[in-house]
Amino acid sequence: MNEPIVVSAPGKAIIFGEHAVVYGKTAIAASVGLRTFALLNPTRDGKVALVFSDIGFQQSWALQDLEPAKKLFVRDGGSFSHPTPISDAVRDQLASLLSVDPASSQGRAAIAFLYLYIGISDALISAEVTIRSLLPVGAGLGSSASFSACVAAGLLVAFNRIPNSSSGTHSAWSTNETNLTNEWAFMAEKVIHGNPSGIDNSVCVHGGAILYQKGKPLEQLVGFTSLRFLITNTRVPKDTLVQVANVAKRREKYPDIFNHVIDAVQGVSRACIEAVERFEASRKLPSDRSDLYNTIEFLIDTNQTLLVSLGVSHASLENVRSIGQRYGVTTKLTGGGGGGCAITVVRDDFPASKIENLLTDLTSQGYEGFVATVGCPGVLSHNVTDVRELLRVGDALTSAEFLKADLEPVQKSVA
Ligand SMILES: Nc1ncnc2c1ncn2[C@@H]1O[C@H](COP(=O)(O)OP(=O)(O)O)[C@@H](O)[C@H]1O
Numbered sequence: 001m002n003e004p005i006v007v008s009a010p011g012k013a014i015i016f017g018e019h020a021v022v023y024g025k026t027a028i029a030a031s032v033g034l035r036t037f038a039l040l041n042p043t044r045d046g047k048v049a050l051v052f053s054d055i056g057f058q059q060s061w062a063l064q065d066l067e068p069a070k071k072l073f074v075r076d077g078g079s080f081s082h083p084t085p086i087s088d089a090v091r092d093q094l095a096s097l098l099s100v101d102p103a104s105s106q107g108r109a110a111i112a113f114l115y116l117y118i119g120i121s122d123a124l125i126s127a128e129v130t131i132r133s134l135l136p137v138g139a140g141l142g143s144s145a146s147f148s149a150c151v152a153a154g155l156l157v158a159f160n161r162i163p164n165s166s167s168g169t170h171s172a173w174s175t176n177e178t179n180l181t182n183e184w185a186f187m188a189e190k191v192i193h194g195n196p197s198g199i200d201n202s203v204c205v206h207g208g209a210i211l212y213q214k215g216k217p218l219e220q221l222v223g224f225t226s227l228r229f230l231i232t233n234t235r236v237p238k239d240t241l242v243q244v245a246n247v248a249k250r251r252e253k254y255p256d257i258f259n260h261v262i263d264a265v266q267g268v269s270r271a272c273i274e275a276v277e278r279f280e281a282s283r284k285l286p287s288d289r290s291d292l293y294n295t296i297e298f299l300i301d302t303n304q305t306l307l308v309s310l311g312v313s314h315a316s317l318e319n320v321r322s323i324g325q326r327y328g329v330t331t332k333l334t335g336g337g338g339g340g341c342a343i344t345v346v347r348d349d350f351p352a353s354k355i356e357n358l359l360t361d362l363t364s365q366g367y368e369g370f371v372a373t374v375g376c377p378g379v380l381s382h383n384v385t386d387v388r389e390l391l392r393v394g395d396a397l398t399s400a401e402f403l404k405a406d407l408e409p410v411q412k413s414v415a
Pocket residue numbers: 036052053054055104105106108109131132133136137138139140141142143144145147192193238239240241335336340
């Protein structure tokens with residue numbers, strides 16, 4: 001790596017099927033146009049330095065201190081084509097190098113980064129890596145997957161595994177290059193989430209709106225990207241690792257109850273797919289999709305009820321739901337639940353004035369709402385000259401400049 005590298009990846013909203021997707025059920029998700037950015041700067045001090053400003057983490061290591069972990073890394077068949085999940089030996093070795101609790105939010109993010117760094121590299125190189133997100137962290141909008149996608153893509157570019165395809169507005173990587181990025185991003189998600197389904201990293205890497213089932217090729221759902229959603233962040237912190245582990249414990253204790261609930265969620269996703277197919281077959285105009293909305297609203301409500309049964313809702317999420325009901329709109333939690341964000345379907349003819357009033361009501365309760373653009377591009381690398389211009393910085397794009405810059409113009413430049 002001789003030049004700075006800038007990559008970014010979107011967040012995501014799961015429309016139907018969170019948690020059930022961990023158990024092999026179908027889920028539907030769309031990318032959300034709030035992005036995470038990573039700046040990788042070459043350095044000459046024989047160190048790798050991390051600056052993760054959103055989670056208050058900063059640490060650097062001499063490259064020789066990372067060699068023992070690199071020696072323990074097992075490469076699948078000696079090739080780079082299939083990343084392997086982190087082993088206990090590597091995790092313990094990396095954990096012993098941290099200045100923070102390895103199980104903490106900061107510790108997991110650092111181990112995820114270091115694992116990809118030793119796994120993707122031939123020889124360790126000196127670098128400073130700064131990561132900043134415009135997404136809320138730990139709120140159900142896939143900040144962990146967006147972070148993982150940036151780390152995977154940034155390191156694959158830095159170690160010349162994929163080209164620096166800096167188009168700025170869409171990814172110019174081949175299917176193989178994008179799939180490789182997704183596989184590494186999944187390895188990072190495993191460190192952060194414990195047992196991820198793979199839907200979040202897939203939608204953050206590929207972008208658009210996707211139909212996802214573990215072990216099957218993902219399908220893009222083109223029609224979905226024109227739907228509007230209101231996203232409300234309750235600002236109640238949650239940790240996906242804990243939420244997923246809680247569902248697993250309940251399912252293990254009461255399989256007869258929880259397996260049925262999980263199966264029912266599969267029914268919700270399937271009913272949504274059928275409704276979209278029916279709408280497309282009817283050749284109706286997008287302006288005439290009230291039947292489709294009726295079904296989607298019914299399914300949003302049903303999915304939320306099932307998520308309540310799984311034990312992953314929260315009083316704040318139920319409050320957002322009932323505020324929405326006063327305006328005749330339907331809401332469900334999105335992502336891990338237990339706090340974080342809810343999504344509300346906004347019909348095409350829903351008056352702007354009503355949206356404003358709803359947003360005012362939500363804000364008055366301490367929540368943050370916004371109408372989201374969904375279906376934006378997935379992970380991509382940016383042209384550094386363009387980024388410098390958009391950020392109004394000089395020739396050297398330093399970590400300090402990147403940290404204080406307004407990243408919105410770069411986010412807006414992504415089509
Ligand atoms: N911008 C970021 N910088 C560093 N780590 C991040 C960032 N975004 C997410 N993470 C990691 O992901 C964790 C949040 O993941 P998770 O609980 O799955 O919530 P989310 O719904 O936002 O994905 C953080 O605690 C941190 O470990």
